[in-house]
Amino acid sequence: MSKTLFDKVWDAHVVRKIEGGPDVLFIDRHLIHEVTSPVAFLGLRNRGIRVLYPERTFATADHNTPTIDQDKPVQDPLSANQLKALEENTKEYGIRHWGLGHYKNGIVHVIGPENGITQPGATIVCGDSHTSTHGAFGAIAFGIGTSEVEMVLSTQCIMQPKPKKMRITINGTLGKGVLPKDVALFIISKLTTSGATGYFVEYAGNVFEQMTMEGRMTVCNLSIEMGARGGMIAPDQTTFDYIKDREFSPKGADWDKAMAYWKTLKTDEDAVFDKELVFDGSEIEPMITYGTNPGMGIGITDEIPSAEQVEGGKATYEKSLGYMGFHEGEPMMGKKIDYVFVGSCTNGRIEDFRAFASLVKGKRKADDVTVWLVPGSHVVEEQIKQEGILDILTEAGFTLRQPGCSACLAMNDDKIPAGKYAVSTSNRNFEGRQGPGARTLLASPLVAAAAAVTGKVTDPRTLLK
C-alpha cells in the first residue's frame, strides 16, 4: 500500500497497536531540559526504576538560563535550583548533559541538529512543543508532557494514537525580503491557530525544497502554532549535506547504510492525505502579527482586519486587540516599537543573524529601541563572530547576548516590560508570553532588523538594497 513519509516513519516505530487505543511508539532520540524534566525524574525515583537507554537522551539547559554573565552563579534561586536538579539527575542516571557554560550548550532545538542528533526517519520527542523543529530533517518530532518524559526515560516509548495527515504544498517564487518565517506565519494566518489540530503536516513544493535547513527548521518549528502535532519535510541532498560529519551522525559504512534508507523516506506518488492544501508562494509578503495568537498575522502593509473577518468569537477578538492596544482597520506600518528580540528555537540560527545583519549593515540602531540579539547556541555565537557578523552589528550599535531561550518565554530576566511593544522573531504572541503585560509582534529577522533601525514597524523591502 502507498504510504506517506509520515506513515513510513511512524509505522517503523510501532511496537504494539492497542485495539481501540493508542499505538506504543518507540522513540529514537529524547531531548530534555531543566523545566519539564525534574518531575519525571522524581517519578522514576518514586517508582524505583532506572533509565532504560540513557544514551538515547540528551540534556541541555536553556529555558531558565541568563543571557549575560553566564560564567557567574545564576542569581534567581529557583532557576539555579532547576539547573542543579538537571545536573544531578543526568549524573545519577548516566545521561549526557550540556549544561550552562558547556561549549555545546544552547537551545534544545538548535543543538540537536547542530550535533547530528537529529536525523531523517527518527522519532524525536522533548518536553517542549517546538520539538516539531526537527521535522525539517524528515524525522517525526513532537512535544510531549512530563508524564511522557517519564515514559520515555523508563521505557523509551510513549502511547499515542496515530494523527491524521495533512499536506501543505507551496510552489512559486518567494518575493524580495520574504523569509521562511513569513511563509510559516502566512500558512498559520490561513489555517488559524487550531486549523491543523489532530494532524501531522508534510510540507511539499519547491518553496520548501529550495530552503536551507535553517529555513526548513523555522517552518517546521511553527507547525505547532496552527495546532499540528508536528510538521516534516522529505530529506534530500540539502538535508544529507547538513548532517554529514556532525558528531552524532553516522560515519563510514553506517553512513552509506543510513543514506540508502534515508533516500526511501518520501511520500509515495499515490499516497493519500486526510487533507491537502495548496498555496502560491508568490502571494506571500513579509508578515507581522497584530493579536495574541500566531494565527493573527497579516502582510506588513495590510490593515488590521475586523472581527467579522477573523475566525473566533467577537469577545475573544476584542480581548485580544484590547490587550495589544490596537484597533480594527489600523495599518501596522509605522507603529512605534520599544523592543526588538532576535533569537529562539524559531529564529536563533546563523541564517537569521545573517539576514538581520544584511539589513542593518551601514545603518544605526534607533535610539529609543532596546534590542536583544540572542544566538541559539554557542556554536551559532561562534559563527556570528567568525563570519564577521559581530563586527557589522557592533558598528551599527548592537550588542550580542549569550545563548538561551531568553525573551521568547521570559523565564529568565529577559522580560519585555508591561505595555511595551516588541517585534520578536520568536514563536508566540500570547498575552504575557514575553513578560506580564508585554505586547508581542511576531515577525521575521528582516522585519525585526527594519524595526531595530527605524524604531517602528517598517517594511524591510524599502530598506533592502
Place this chain on the structure above:
Amino acid sequence: MAYDSFNILKSTAVPLPIENVDTDQIIPARFLKATERVGFGDNLFRDWRYNPDNTPKADFVLNDPTYRGKILVGGKNFGSGSSREHAAWAIYDYGFRCVISSFFADIFRNNCLNIGVLPVQVSADFLERIFAEIYADPNTELEVNLPEQTVTLLATGEKESFDINSYKKGNMMNGFDDIDYLLNMKSDIEEFSKTLPL
C-alpha cells in the same frame, strides 16, 4: 503519578467563554520553576486572576464566588500552545477534574488524560447551551458520566455523548497511568529496539 479514578462526576461548573485559551494563560512560564509537582493551583490563570500587585481581579470568574465546582467550561481550542504539563497540573491542583470545551489542543488533551483530568469535547451548540444554563443559574449541575460517555445538563435533561478511546477510558476509570502499561511490556520493547531500520 497515580491519580483518583474518575467515574461519574456531578458538579456545578465554572464558565470561561474565551476561545484559544493557551497554556501560557493557564500557567505563565515564570511559575514553571518548581522541581516538584506542588502548588500549581495557586497560580492557575495567574495573570487573568491577579493584578501585578497580587490583588485579585474582581471581574475574573475564579474570583467570583457565584461560580464554583469541579468542572471548568472553556471556549473553543482550549489549551493551545506550550506542552507544559504544568497547565494540567494547575487545573487539577485547583480542584477541577473535568474540562469541557468544543475543541481541545492535542498536547493539552493528552496531558490531561495522563494526569486524571477528563477533557470532554462537546458540539459548539451544546457548549453554548451549557454556558447559557450556567449563566441563567450558577447552581445548575452537570453530570459527566465516563462509563456512559455522556454529559447531561441535569436541570433540563439535555444530554450529549463524547468520545474517548477505550484504553484511556479504562485508565481514567481505574486511576492507572501509561507507565504501568509500558513497564509491563519492557521485554517486547527491548526486542523491538533490535529491529529498527537504523
